[in-house]
Amino acid sequence: MRGNEEQLRGLAVRIRGVEKSFPNGEERLQVLRDINIDVGAGETVSITGESGSGKSTLLSLVAGLDQPEQGEIIVGAERVDRLQERELTRYRAVTVGLVFQFHYLLRDFSALENVMLPALMQNRPAAEAEERARKLLRQVGLSDRDSHYPPQLSGGERQRVAAARALVNDPLLILADEPTGNLDDYNSQRVEDTLLSLVSDHGKTLIVVTHNPALAARAARTFHLEKGCLVSR
Ligand SMILES: Nc1ncnc2c1ncn2[C@@H]1O[C@H](COP(=O)(O)OP(=O)(O)O)[C@@H](O)[C@H]1O
Ligand SMILES: [Mg+2]
Numbered sequence: 001m002r003g004n005e006e007q008l009r010g011l012a013v014r015i016r017g018v019e020k021s022f023p024n025g026e027e028r029l030q031v032l033r034d035i036n037i038d039v040g041a042g043e044t045v046s047i048t049g050e051s052g053s054g055k056s057t058l059l060s061l062v063a064g065l066d067q068p069e070q071g072e073i074i075v076g077a078e079r080v081d082r083l084q085e086r087e088l089t090r091y092r093a094v095t096v097g098l099v100f101q102f103h104y105l106l107r108d109f110s111a112l113e114n115v116m117l118p119a120l121m122q123n124r125p126a127a128e129a130e131e132r133a134r135k136l137l138r139q140v141g142l143s144d145r146d147s148h149y150p151p152q153l154s155g156g157e158r159q160r161v162a163a164a165r166a167l168v169n170d171p172l173l174i175l176a177d178e179p180t181g182n183l184d185d186y187n188s189q190r191v192e193d194t195l196l197s198l199v200s201d202h203g204k205t206l207i208v209v210t211h212n213p214a215l216a217a218r219a220a221r222t223f224h225l226e227k228g229c230l231v232s233r
Helices: 003-010 055-062 085-095 111-122 126-137 155-167 187-202 212-215
Strands: 012-023 026-040 043-048 070-075 094-098 172-175 204-207 222-228 230-231
Touching: 003 187, 012 055, 012 204, 026 055, 026 204, 026 230, 043 055, 043 187, 043 212, 055 070, 055 085, 055 204, 085 094, 094 155, 111 155, 126 155, 126 187, 155 172, 155 187, 172 187, 187 204, 187 212
Parallel strands: 043 204, 043 222, 094 172, 172 204
Antiparallel strands: 012 026, 012 070, 222 230
């Protein structure tokens, strides 16, 4: 999707030799084995793999939600696997934008407020947060839903609000974990279009985990997780 020109500007993500296992009775379940990947700034990369292949585990390491047992995860100029709690909190809130399969919008807040919240939590001025949130909602095609509450929105609309929210703090990297996993074909398509155009309009880097081959194929590069190894497709 993005050309060489973007990639020459530098790397957004560098992962080297990442290993991750979980306790499994007496033994350990090795989920990720020697994971290596470079993602250029502004590039879109997709990761596919069967359920249980470790896709969410890998994203959670990049998101700073969990730590690898071995290896390095570098996002921008930061060693994510070495960040202390305080920096990690900032990293999760500002450097990465997350879009999950389930939207996690707060039901007692309007669409506009949901998009604004991460900016307000960074002590951004309310007027600035609101302006940015309105702009993002316009870009995801939901200007007319600003004052709707999540229960009043369709599944696809909620995912588009979640995509807008992921960008509100102007993150370096967007991580999307099966963002269309819970939607019918029509809404999947709309959420896909929205996410990809949002990322490209803002020049963001995207790693998207998906079961949807059509979405995977729209990324500049596709990887597959199998038996703990990440292979290029
Ligand atoms: N916190 C955890 N503790 C133990 N096992 C886990 C934990 N998180 C994930 N797993 C296991 O790791 C494997 C990969 O999980 P996950 O990354 O969620 O897969 P995917 O997202 O590809 O479906 C699964 O077998 C899952 O049961
Ligand atoms: Mg998963």
